Amino acid sequence: MMRVVLTAAAIALASPAMAETAPDAATLAAARELMQVTDVQGQMRALGPRMAESMGQQMRQMFKDDTMPEGLRTELTAAMQAYVGSMDSYFTPAFIDQLATIYARHFTVDELRRVTAFMKEPVMVKFRAETPAMIAEMLPLTFEAMKPGQQQFIAKIKQIVADWIARHPEDKAKLRSPTAS
Structure with missing residues (x-):
């Protein structure tokens, strides 16, 4: 079920990358500094175990009495x-550099320096430190809030795919699971 949702989201968000001019060296350097200050890898290390616990809670809810x-x-x-x-x-460093390049395309060097300075403020250091725990608390609420429309959304996605395959049977072989339609 979640695979269908994730696949649909990936398809909806996938688009050819637009040709963009490379940011200048100073802007890219400022964006890289921002990536270093925000410590993306550290955030993921802190968030991972909390995400696992939230996912475990969701899976337990599939059983009577959450047992x-x-x-x-x-397992x-x-x-x-x-x-x-x-x-x-x-x-990886290459991935983080790609993130920095995106920031460098959207912000000026001055804006990036200002954001980096702000991220160094004690309140933002605390914000980053608390974010993984807060996200772990928010995930179950988010999943619960999404439940009412989830079944309808999944049914709609399945119907769209089934209708597409009915009109384009040659595309059925492209599905990961031929029984998905």
Whole structure:
């Protein structure tokens, strides 16, 4: 079910990258400094275990009285911890540099320096430190808030795909799961 939602979101957000001029060296350097100050990898390291716990809570809700069979819980917990425990490894220097390039395209060097200075303020240091815990608290609320429309959304996505395949049967082979339609 979540795979369908994520696939639909990926398709909706995917578009060819527009040709952009490369930012100048000073702006890119300022953006890189911002990435360093915000410590993306550290944020992911702190967020990972909390995300795993939130996902575990969501999975437990699939069972009566939120009681998941112990063996299943153990296997799912191990898989989630392995996945989220490695999340910060996805944020390689090359990836972070790509993020910096995006910031450099959207902000001037002066704006980036101002944001970086602000991110160094004690209140922002605290904000970054507290964010992983706050997100972990917010995730269950977000999932719960999305529930009312989730089934309808998933049904709509499945119907759109089924209708597409009915009109374009040659595309059925392109689906990861031929039974998905």
